[in-house]
Amino acid sequence: MQKWFQSFSEVPGVGYKSHPSVDHSHLSRYSTVPKIGSYAMANKPREYLTWPMITGSGSTSASPTKQWTAQPQNTRNGETTAQTRLRQLYESLELPGELADYHFVIQGCCSVLWGLRREESWVLAEIERICWLDIRLIQVYSDIVQANNDQGFLSVLPFRYLISLYEQEGYLPEALQVAEIAVKFNQELSALDRIKSRIANLESEGTS
Numbered sequence: 001m002q003k004w005f006q007s008f009s010e011v012p013g014v015g016y017k018s019h020p021s022v023d024h025s026h027l028s029r030y031s032t033v034p035k036i037g038s039y040a041m042a043n044k045p046r047e048y049l050t051w052p053m054i055t056g057s058g059s060t061s062a063s064p065t066k067q068w069t070a071q072p073q074n075t076r077n078g079e080t081t082a083q084t085r086l087r088q089l090y091e092s093l094e095l096p097g098e099l100a101d102y103h104f105v106i107q108g109c110c111s112v113l114w115g116l117r118r119e120e121s122w123v124l125a126e127i128e129r130i131c132w133l134d135i136r137l138i139q140v141y142s143d144i145v146q147a148n149n150d151q152g153f154l155s156v157l158p159f160r161y162l163i164s165l166y167e168q169e170g171y172l173p174e175a176l177q178v179a180e181i182a183v184k185f186n187q188e189l190s191a192l193d194r195i196k197s198r199i200a201n202l203e204s205e206g207t208s
Contacts, residue, residue: 003098003099004034004049004063004096004097004098005096005097005098005099006031006096007093007094007095007096008065008093008094008097008102009093009094011099011102011137012140013136013140013141014133014136014137014140015136016093016133018090018093018094019090019093021087021090022087022090022091022094024094027091027094027095030054030064030068030095030096031095031096032051032052032054032064032096033096034049034050034051034063034096035049035050035051035059036048036049037049037050048061049061049063049098051063051064051067051096053067054067054068055067063095063096063097063098063101064095064096064097065092065093065095065096065097065101065102065105066092066097066101066104066105068088068091068092068095069088070084070085070087070088070091071084072084073087080120081112081116082112082113082116082119082120082122082123085109085112085113086109086113086123086126088109089105089106089109089130092105093105093106099137099141099144100144102137103134103137103138103144103145106130106133106134106137106158107134107156107157107158109130110127110130110131110134110157110158110161111157111161113126113127113130114127114161124165127161127162127165128162128165130158131158131159131161131162131165132158132162134156134158135156135158135159135162135178135181138156138185139181142185145185152186153185153186153187155187156182156185156187159178159179159181159182159185159187159188160187160188160191162175162178163175163178163179163182163188163191163195166178167195167198172195172198172199172202173199175191175195176192176195176196176199179191179192179195180192
């Protein structure tokens, strides 16, 4: 049976708590329950989920957390692209979805914020926070990034973003920590070698 959750905060082992800025008043009617269907493949039963559309009528394979989009708020000074995208993430995590859905909405937000980091430097702290959130998720539930037919792992972009961020800021032990996790998913091997070399060089300079 496919596992789904009413919100990301209900996923065991990740330690996520709802973001305090989320206004739940306009999210409540999207606390839907999927219909479970089944089919046979290679004489083995398989199940799938269908969800109500959160706008309009009908159903879709996309969970509410994947369907959700946020529009810029009409505040006094307006809402920047980064602020809107971050709000969309935290709202999405309050909605029902499967584990892979939460991974991809977190990773998608990371990518958008990473592209905006030079325009809005405040997003760096948010990038660090949500990259670690995604990493914790896949450490506990590694199968959500398993490629089809068990042929390795899908690319996990938060590894790359977080390593780059730490290296640029000179936090090499932290970058090494991320790289050591990444190689368990067969990713960022060159980054691991590079960081180890940089640390070794600094240690050598310190003893010379």
